[in-house]
Amino acid sequence: MKLRSPHLLGIEFLEPEEITAILDAAETFAEISTREIKKVPTLRGKTVVNFFVEPSTRTRSSFELAEKRLSADSLNFSTSTSSLVKGETLLDTARNLEAMAPDFIVIRHSEPGAPHFLARHCRSSVINAGDGAHEHPTQALLDAFTMRRRGRRFPGLRVAIVGDILHSRVARSNVLLLTRMGADVTVCGPPTLLPRGIERLGCRATHRMEEAIEGADVVMMLRVQLERMRAGFFPTLREYARLFGLDGARLRLAAPDALVMHPGPINRGVEIMGDVADGAASVILEQVTNGVAVRMAVLYLLAGGAERETAA
Amino acid sequence: MKLRSPHLLGIEFLEPEEITAILDAAETFAEISTREIKKVPTLRGKTVVNFFVEPSTRTRSSFELAEKRLSADSLNFSTSTSSLVKGETLLDTARNLEAMAPDFIVIRHSEPGAPHFLARHCRSSVINAGDGAHEHPTQALLDAFTMRRRGRRFPGLRVAIVGDILHSRVARSNVLLLTRMGADVTVCGPPTLLPRGIERLGCRATHRMEEAIEGADVVMMLRVQLERMRAGFFPTLREYARLFGLDGARLRLAAPDALVMHPGPINRGVEIMGDVADGAASVILEQVTNGVAVRMAVLYLLAGGAERETAA
Amino acid sequence: MKLRSPHLLGIEFLEPEEITAILDAAETFAEISTREIKKVPTLRGKTVVNFFVEPSTRTRSSFELAEKRLSADSLNFSTSTSSLVKGETLLDTARNLEAMAPDFIVIRHSEPGAPHFLARHCRSSVINAGDGAHEHPTQALLDAFTMRRRGRRFPGLRVAIVGDILHSRVARSNVLLLTRMGADVTVCGPPTLLPRGIERLGCRATHRMEEAIEGADVVMMLRVQLERMRAGFFPTLREYARLFGLDGARLRLAAPDALVMHPGPINRGVEIMGDVADGAASVILEQVTNGVAVRMAVLYLLAGGAERETAA
Numbered sequence: 004m005k006l007r008s009p010h011l012l013g014i015e016f017l018e019p020e021e022i023t024a025i026l027d028a029a030e031t032f033a034e035i036s037t038r039e040i041k042k043v044p045t046l047r048g049k050t051v052v053n054f055f056v057e058p059s060t061r062t063r064s065s066f067e068l069a070e071k072r073l074s075a076d077s078l079n080f081s082t083s084t085s086s087l088v089k090g091e092t093l094l095d096t097a098r099n100l101e102a103m104a105p106d107f108i109v110i111r112h113s114e115p116g117a118p119h120f121l122a123r124h125c126r127s128s129v130i131n132a133g134d135g136a137h138e139h140p141t142q143a144l145l146d147a148f149t150m151r152r153r154g155r156r157f158p159g160l161r162v163a164i165v166g167d168i169l170h171s172r173v174a175r176s177n178v179l180l181l182t183r184m185g186a187d188v189t190v191c192g193p194p195t196l197l198p199r200g201i202e203r204l205g206c207r208a209t210h211r212m213e214e215a216i217e218g219a220d221v222v223m224m225l226r227v228q229l230e231r232m233r234a235g236f237f238p239t240l241r242e243y244a245r246l247f248g249l250d251g252a253r254l255r256l257a258a259p260d261a262l263v264m265h266p267g268p269i270n271r272g273v274e275i276m277g278d279v280a281d282g283a284a285s286v287i288l289e290q291v292t293n294g295v296a297v298r299m300a301v302l303y304l305l306a307g308g309a310e311r312e313t314a315a
Numbered sequence: 316m317k318l319r320s321p322h323l324l325g326i327e328f329l330e331p332e333e334i335t336a337i338l339d340a341a342e343t344f345a346e347i348s349t350r351e352i353k354k355v356p357t358l359r360g361k362t363v364v365n366f367f368v369e370p371s372t373r374t375r376s377s378f379e380l381a382e383k384r385l386s387a388d389s390l391n392f393s394t395s396t397s398s399l400v401k402g403e404t405l406l407d408t409a410r411n412l413e414a415m416a417p418d419f420i421v422i423r424h425s426e427p428g429a430p431h432f433l434a435r436h437c438r439s440s441v442i443n444a445g446d447g448a449h450e451h452p453t454q455a456l457l458d459a460f461t462m463r464r465r466g467r468r469f470p471g472l473r474v475a476i477v478g479d480i481l482h483s484r485v486a487r488s489n490v491l492l493l494t495r496m497g498a499d500v501t502v503c504g505p506p507t508l509l510p511r512g513i514e515r516l517g518c519r520a521t522h523r524m525e526e527a528i529e530g531a532d533v534v535m536m537l538r539v540q541l542e543r544m545r546a547g548f549f550p551t552l553r554e555y556a557r558l559f560g561l562d563g564a565r566l567r568l569a570a571p572d573a574l575v576m577h578p579g580p581i582n583r584g585v586e587i588m589g590d591v592a593d594g595a596a597s598v599i600l601e602q603v604t605n606g607v608a609v610r611m612a613v614l615y616l617l618a619g620g621a622e623r624e625t626a627a
Numbered sequence: 628m629k630l631r632s633p634h635l636l637g638i639e640f641l642e643p644e645e646i647t648a649i650l651d652a653a654e655t656f657a658e659i660s661t662r663e664i665k666k667v668p669t670l671r672g673k674t675v676v677n678f679f680v681e682p683s684t685r686t687r688s689s690f691e692l693a694e695k696r697l698s699a700d701s702l703n704f705s706t707s708t709s710s711l712v713k714g715e716t717l718l719d720t721a722r723n724l725e726a727m728a729p730d731f732i733v734i735r736h737s738e739p740g741a742p743h744f745l746a747r748h749c750r751s752s753v754i755n756a757g758d759g760a761h762e763h764p765t766q767a768l769l770d771a772f773t774m775r776r777r778g779r780r781f782p783g784l785r786v787a788i789v790g791d792i793l794h795s796r797v798a799r800s801n802v803l804l805l806t807r808m809g810a811d812v813t814v815c816g817p818p819t820l821l822p823r824g825i826e827r828l829g830c831r832a833t834h835r836m837e838e839a840i841e842g843a844d845v846v847m848m849l850r851v852q853l854e855r856m857r858a859g860f861f862p863t864l865r866e867y868a869r870l871f872g873l874d875g876a877r878l879r880l881a882a883p884d885a886l887v888m889h890p891g892p893i894n895r896g897v898e899i900m901g902d903v904a905d906g907a908a909s910v911i912l913e914q915v916t917n918g919v920a921v922r923m924a925v926l927y928l929l930a931g932g933a934e935r936e937t938a939a
Contacts, residue, residue, distance in 0.1 A: 036727075036728045037728070038672070039672070040671060040672030040673075041672050041673070041674060041700075041728065041730075042671065042672035042700070047352060047354065048350070048351070048352030048353050048354035049352075049353070050353060050380065050383070050384075052376075060704060061723065064676075064702055064704055064727065065727065067702055068674065068700075068702060068727055071674070071700040071702075072674075072700070076353075076354070076380075076383040076384070078376055078379055078380060078383075080372060080376055092583070095579075095580060095581060095583075096580075098600055099373065099579060099580070099600070099603050101600075102600040102601070102603035102604045103348075103376065103377065103380055103603060103604065103606075103607055104348045104349070104353065104604065104607070106353075267719075267723060268719060268720075268723070269719060271716070271719075288722055288723070288725075288726040289726070291723050291726035291727060292726045292727065292728065294727075295727055295728070359664060359666065360662070360663070360664030360665050360666035361664075361665070362665060362692065362695070362696075364688075388665075388666070388692075388695040388696070390688055390691055390692060390695075392684060392688055404895070407891075407892060407893060407895075408892075410912055411685065411891060411892070411912070411915050413912075414912040414913070414915035414916045415660075415688065415689065415692055415915060415916065415918075415919055416660045416661070416665065416916065416919070418665075
């Protein structure tokens with residue numbers, strides 16, 4: 004299977020069969036990271052530019068490992084040293100990157116739509132590694148992969164996403180992916196952090212955490228950003244934890260075999276209590292492991308998948 | 316052909332035949348970056364230290380890609396994290412780098428002559444990636460390569476270089492290279508930014524932009540550094556643009572098939588208008604593409620060229 | 628020979644035969660860095676995360692080169708960009724690194740014991756690249772390797788270590804290694820920088836430099852940290868240099884063929900005079916060269932040594 008687009012800009016543009024194809028390919032790549040020799044020659048001689056205008060060690064490292072395990076050459080081009088600081092436009096930087104003939108540009112940017120803009124102006128495959136509060140498609144794909152590896156099937160799967168829905172690209176990409184695959188999604192957060200009209204994406208919304216997680220098969224907690232508190236979106240961390248933190252008592256409202264997920268890094272004692280994060284239901288570290296496999300799958304399929312391999 | 320020196324410190328030390336040899340080799344390497352597998356084993360097992368004491372994402376990335384496409388191992392050793400901040404001398408840092416047995420040291424430094432100093436004290440091949448206002452030889456070589464690929468021949472070629480000639484290593488290396496190859500070079504800039512006696516390098520000098528570009532086959536614009544304005548070298552960006560900015564009207568004074576060049580990053584609306592930078596005459600992005608090929612050629616030839624290959 | 632532990636946390640845990648095994652392996656690896664092709668496939672497909680929470684270009688570069696010359700894939704995960712700044716605990720960061728299935732984690736951290744903590748919670752091999760004022764085992768190993776390559780035998784070897792003993796992990800690891808191998812070690816420094824009871828480690832201690840270096844076969848000088856002066860541990864650099872700096876006159880008190888060592892970077896004119904650092908007795912740059920070989924040996928042996936190779 005080949006993806007229709009040479010870019011991965013958002014879940015928004017993926018058909019269910021494409022999502023399934025990525026998850027299927029990720030199964031194969033997950034196995035490679037368990038081998039003695041964690042490397043395949045799939046993308047040898049390909050260049051990937053990791054263009055991170057917003058800092059992110061975690062996502063950048065996951066992509067970089069995926070690239071290295073596929074034998075691609077990685078070039079890190081990150082913000083602090085980039086000439087964007089000298090006032091160059093994103094378009095000029097993109098054209099300059101492009102002129103060095105990379106096969107892929109992985110972009111993290113604080114502006115929603117920056118990856119789409121790049122894709123319109125570049126021959127390289129563009130992968131969105133997070134654009135503002137818009138999308139973070141590889142995160143949603145690795146979350147879905149984690150659910151599937153744990154034996155969950157999407158049709159009718161009850162997923163609660165709890166936290167700062169308003170500013171979360173993780174929430175947005177997950178709602179898009181999960182509803183598209185037939186899951187039953189409820190988003191939950193304080194009134195100030197729950198966008199009006201979010202139901203139009205096909206999910207339900209509530210301000211009451213108990214309502215959101217009652218009977219849920221998956222409870223996905225979002226990271227609280229301290230700067231939101233400072234900006235007045237909620238009064239104190241203690242208050243936030245009391246109303247929207249996941250502790251053992253609340254988790255017992257979910258389905259007996261519910262999975263607990265979090266995109267990381269976690270704030271212990273704020274949105275999630277330590278014993279829940281480290282408990283039997285938690286698959287938080289599996290999400291990290293699966294991130295490498297899913298990113299390998301995305302790179303592989305965007306490069307043309309099996310088609311390319313037989314041609315080479 | 317083998318270069319006479321194991322180092323590339325400046326255009327100053329290159330004979331015309333050496334320049335031609337580098338441009339010839341670059342033709343071969345330019346082709347590699349267009350392949351499906353952009354990689355040759357030429358420098359496998361060689362170590363290149365990219366020692367950037369002055370930040371530069373652009374040049375560093377170009378070198379790093381050139382190194383990776385030749386299968387060398389790259390080590391980035393940049394200023395912010397370097398022990399130079401702890402007060403170590405350049406000589407001590409150089410000796411320490413040297414002790415780790417790199418084959419090449421690519422150095423960018425704010426002090427003119429720093430690469431020469433390194434070369435005197437190191438067994439590694441030293442490549443000057445820009446030293447203060449002194450030289451930037453790979454930039455001049457990629458500029459020359461771009462002209463040649465566009466079918467221009469150097470004898471009698473009329474080149475205008477416009478901008479801050481005083482502080483520009485790009486201008487200096489270009490004047491040296493182009494005059495050595497027989498081109499007819501005119502430099503142009505405000506009186507405060509045009510060094511007295513520049514004509515001794517074999518070029519003409521003028522403060523009037525129209526005079527410089529009239530009939531020019533190549534118009535090379537230099538980047539305006541905002542800190543120069545703050546330091547009083549010129550009054551305002553608007554005034555600078557009015558007197559020395561390249562717009563369509565001025566470009567029409569040049570030869571009908573004139574090439575527009577710029578080492579990047581460009582300041583749209585200051586030294587170059589957007590429509591000219593993006594116009595049919597502009598080869599600015601080709602310069603970036605050619606930079607990788609020229610740097611591959613330099614690394615290859617300094618490593619011993621074909622001689623080394625047959626020996627290996 | 629295989630090391631007993633999968634980790635290298637400190638000299639403290641190494642038997643003399645293990646130290647000898649590492650130094651023996653380093654002999655082999657030292658040769659690789661002198662070859663035309665400085666690369667062996669020993670760790671191909673292995674992932675090494677260089678997790679530097681305290682900045683260190685020197686040690687990080689030495690490890691990175693060792694990894695590349697063994698064909699491992701290196702991932703740099705350093706502090707300024709790490710999510711530790713967002714308040715994540717070391718344990719959470721470690722678990723996240725671990726989840727990406729690295730084979731090795733090389734850690735530099737300001738907290739003593741941080742590598743041990745990681746080792747308890749990770750399946751990866753953990754290598755201590757310096758933890759606070761505690762240990763820096765690869766430094767002591769490369770120092771010992773340098774002495775041995777220079778023909779020195781440890782039993783009865785007279786070694787003087789001079790400087791800020793109190794805050795020095797280099798001193799601590801060296802005292803442990805050298806006394807374990809049968810050397811006769813004297814530590815020396817101002818009263819404020821010489822920990823009470825240091826003799827329990829099996830060395831002698833003195834505040835008089837002349838006493839320490841008289842007849843010494845090796846004089847190892849430690850770097851003065853300027854922040855110690857500011858914190859009042861000694862009055863001025865000039866005073867420090869007068870009492871504890873190594874000049875030619877003092878060096879003449881040592882054995883006629885004494886070696887002068889320093890972990891770098893040196894403060895010329897403070898703890899060591901320039902002519903001594905650059906003199907015939909100095910092996911400071913050999914230490915740097917040997918660092919790469921010793922780190923290759925450590926990675927090789929932790930990966931299982933010859934056993935692994937025959938199994939693969």
